Amino acid sequence: MAGSEPESVPRQPEEPTPEQVLAEMSVCEPYTVGELVDIFDDASRWTIQRRLETLEDNGEISKKKHAENRVTFWIPA
Numbered sequence: 001m002a003g004s005e006p007e008s009v010p011r012q013p014e015e016p017t018p019e020q021v022l023a024e025m026s027v028c029e030p031y032t033v034g035e036l037v038d039i040f041d042d043a044s045r046w047t048i049q050r051r052l053e054t055l056e057d058n059g060e061i062s063k064k065k066h067a068e069n070r071v072t073f074w075i076p077a
Helices: 018-023 033-039 045-057
Strands: 062-067 070-074
Touching: 018 045, 033 045, 045 062, 045 070
Parallel strands: none
Antiparallel strands: 062 070
């Protein structure tokens, strides 16, 4: 396919938006991807990870990598 823009996959209706993920988080409370996946039954780990990365890129949440496979996200005070 010609062009520099990658094709985006449309969001499925049951997938949460970044705003919905943010609404489930409390200020200063650390969350793992797995904890948020438990809240959104129909969402995959990959979807929640992307939503959290979007929120981090927008400066709405912070992220800390603790170990190879351990990352937490939180809303700063």
